Amino acid sequence: MIAVVVNGVSYERAVEPRMLLADFLRYELSLTGTHVGCEQGVCGACTVIMNGDSVRACLCFAVQADGAEIETVEGLGTVDDLNPLQQAFQEHHALQCGFCTPGMLMTGVDLLRKYPLATDREIREGLSGNLCRCTGYEHIVRAIRSVVGRSVVGRSVAGHER
């Protein structure tokens, strides 16, 4: 039995120890925004935020998340109310097929919280653990650049006011 809080909502579920956190989110909680690309921790598509840190949901078992607070892409914003990072992605055409995008966004959130990202080089290094096969990364870097240091009244880049 595990208890998790995901995007502010509490859940209690019985899980098999080997169930990956990514599968727990996708199948048990029907939060399919977190995508699975490799199950090896290389591609970064499954990145979520657990207790304030970006992590690979494919390298974590749901049982390890017992008692944790998890943020997934579904918690950032809604189609009618995108958060500033999501808006920046849209404005800069930072997504094409959208499969890597949830992982990019959650990594972006953690990078913005933890690093100054003073240069594009730093942004690129921060993103180097998230593979994208569509965009060639340029627009993603521009989208994140546009949000760095931006003071957005009433909204944190990293969360969604409820």
Place this chain on the structure above:
Amino acid sequence: MKPPAFEYLAPRTLEQAVAALGAEDAKILAGGQSLVPMLNFRLLAPSLLVDITRIPGLDNVDDWDGGLRIGALTRHHALETSPLVRDRFPVLHAAMAEVAHLAIRNRGTIGGSLCHGDPAAELPGMVVLLDAQLQTTQRLIPAAEFYDGTLSTVLGADEILTDIMLPALPPGTGWGFEEFARRSGDFALAAVGVLIGGEVRIVAIGANEKPIRLLNAEALFNDASDIDAVAEAAGKEVSPEGDLHGSAEYRCHLVKVLTRRALRAAWERTS
């Protein structure tokens, strides 16, 4: 692939963890960044995973006689951002920046990386370079004696690494760390760490079955005029395995090149 089935325990004390590890075919789970990919490939099928991350007191970074005592469960990101590490062991601080990616650094632990023992990983090489003392639930092991082969340590099945002690370096010690990988964050094709203090220390990463001090190369070093000769010797002292990312010859060549660069940087930094 999906991992095979296993039992799971999350003990709250070291004693409980040690007892659990007495079971047949049990493995320690800490950050999971090395273990879980292997499970997801079904390369391993342990019957029991003992999650030690709920055991308190194993993730502190404290002064240790001018050096540092690092709890085995200290996450890579904590080491990366620790002012104590940056100030006292800048070579380690530099190496941490090369470790994988943020999401891996948020979860991976120093204990996990050391016990996994990938010879192309930065931390096993660092503890050898820094002459670390590795404290387990049973004994104290010098880093140089910790590895007995590729991905293999001298730890017993129910022995847990708890602390890593890094002895203080002499003031004015110069350092260098040079890595070459195919991409940012990948395992090193080769990496070299150098310290120039009272003595010179050169460690090659990714160039042998386990990280080693290049003693023959070290013996040739007196001052900056010896750098090329030392680098040449370093390239000959390693015996890397070739694979699809790089042949043995190329990796030897890299060790030579990176040793030269690391020595130059370390020499510049000595004071």
Place this chain on the structure above:
Amino acid sequence: MNVDARPKIIGAAVQRREDPRLLTGQGRFVDDINLPRMLHIAFCRSDHAHARVLEVDVAAAAAMPGVVAIFTGADVLGTFNSIRATSRMADYYATELPVLAHDKVRYVGEAVAAVVAESRYLAEDAAECIAVSYEPLGHAVDVQANAEPGGPLLHEDAGTNVIVSRSFQRGDADGAMADAAVRVGATFRMHRKTPAAMENRGYVADYDPGRRALTLHSTTQVPGIVRDALEEMLEIPGNRLHVMAPDMGGGFGGKASLYPEEALVCLLSRRLGRPVKWLSDRLEDLLTTTQAFDEIVEAELACDEEGHILGLRADCLGDVGAYSVYPWTAAMEPVQVVSFLPGPYRVSNYRARARAVATSKAPTGAYRGVGRPISAFVMERLMDMAAAKLGLDPLEMRRRNMVRADEFPYKSASGIVWDKCGFMECLESVTADYDALRRQQAAARAEGRWVGLGLASYAELTGLGSRIAVAPGMPVNTGTETATIRIDSTGAVTAHFGIASHGQGLETTLAQVIAEELGVRVEDVEVIHGSTQGLAHGTGTFASRSSVLAGGAAIITARAVREQVLKAAAHMFEADAGDLDAAAGEIFVTGTDRSMSFRQLAKALYSEMGRFPKALREQIELQATRMYDPYFGTTSPASHLAMVEVDPETYGVTILHYGVADDCGRVINPLIVDGQVHGGVAQGIGAALMEEVVHDGAGQILTASLMDYVLPTAVEIPSMSVHHVEEFLPDNVSGFRGMGEGGTIGAPAALANAVSDAVGEDINVLPMTPERLYCLLNRDEE
């Protein structure tokens, strides 16, 4: 409203309609589809590259928890009609598409048995317990060995491993080249790639036993082709057989052919009467998704003393894996290599041969650029080699040989006709700063830095119409696309297409086209794509065709609907249709302020009694279906310029500058075309510097994870400067040229030339990894 004030939608950087759902995790990809009573498949796959299957023992597996059924090749044999990628080509052997191997396995990873269970976890547990006994057959891994007779045959009935052989010539290449002032040649090698889309392949087959109807949710770029193929295999007619591609995480060609697993899930769903899902994991993707670009080309170029091309010869050996991909055939890639080799240059004498050789690897299929990355690599290297011999700058070499505006339409030496487009405009645009870059290079070299500049120019044929087959003699028509546009009783616009957008933003670009032509706003148009429902025929999205074909169909169909709209509005305004116009969702009498919304019009026509006399209402239809066939295709040229620095000690390659100038005709959405260029170039950089599928001598794949098949990250890809030349397109209703693949075509060539320039050695093998550069540059010292 003033006509001139009508908003220009085509050409505007409209934000994508796809984005809100994709940004908020509300997309619906195949693995997000979970149906009641759905079962999961895991495969037992061959670990032999070439072997006879003696026995498949499923007894232990069948007893495992959660297992519902296990199927082997023998269990499904005879329960479907087999299918082959046929062609009218001579010297071609069409291999049968295997659904599950029964007598032989021909590559490591080929599926031998399928476990159907309550969960993927349980299915894998059982699959591990299946015991297969094999009788190994001779190694058939090496393309050059397999091209010679006498070795083990992958397909005994073919009598050979050379399953395609084609030659052609124009003029007299041997004669023209015999006494040429300059001759350069080499054996060029491009190593095997895999598309590696971020989303692995997956299929959910949902058979409804009550209606005897099957819906397949598939990660497919070609729903129409798959549907028509499944109808042949399963004998379910198209009105009860639908293929739907939901949101898709990239394709790049790797999802553009029919797969064994795709057919199998349909068979099993029908057999079990329940929905069945299979999701590839990354290991299976790297093992079994179609691969590409694996060619050896011996080529020679001859010029006169001024650098004008006299003749070209090429022999292309393509490693096409174990099966001829459906429907494109194994000919597609090797033949395109030689068809496009002459490039955008004046070549009168050309002789070429292309052979497709079967080997024990995953089949070769479509991957962005399809053969043309190799054509450009070979030709552009030859151009630089010839320029070096002549002491000419590579840019001058291109200028002297590139087809000029007054030579269009130009029939290339392989028979491809280049229509009017911006060959020289692209070259001049991308080299605008060429002299400055050469000076930068000289300064860097003076400091001992290894900096090089490399150019690549190429032309593609995109948006192919019915006159041109994607591969020779391939019978599946891909030259048409149909649109159905309908205004419903709420005034909303729905448009159905047979294309299947998977990142290209076609829901947005096609909406832009329709909005402008029909006179509504982009947000009023809902584009339905990727589904065979609602359409008589379609194929999909591949070969840079969608903006030309679907865009063209959108235009002519929207115009037909617009005519009906104005006819209805004329009645309501009591005006002449010629005095009416429509824009931004309003129909208005020009020069006045009389207007009504599309919504008002639709309500009046459909729902309000007495607004239209019966006779008139019966003549008006606010919907139309039109098919568009561009007949030939559109020429899409580009030039790339790369500046690189090679570390003289580690041999790491850094890209300092990357520029692209392309002619994609009339741009629909500048954000989207830029994104396509960036993405294509990124894959081209990967292909040039790091990506390689590696097999050992026994056919075991060594690159079985994303740590070993090395994809570029944000650090390895530079910022690029991209310029679009919009050249007027003759005889094309839309003015659009196809685009999207060019990045992979130009980048390997430009980078090979740049690195050659940097290190002073010929780079004729890609990827040029640090290891390869080390060997190349140090072999003289041994």
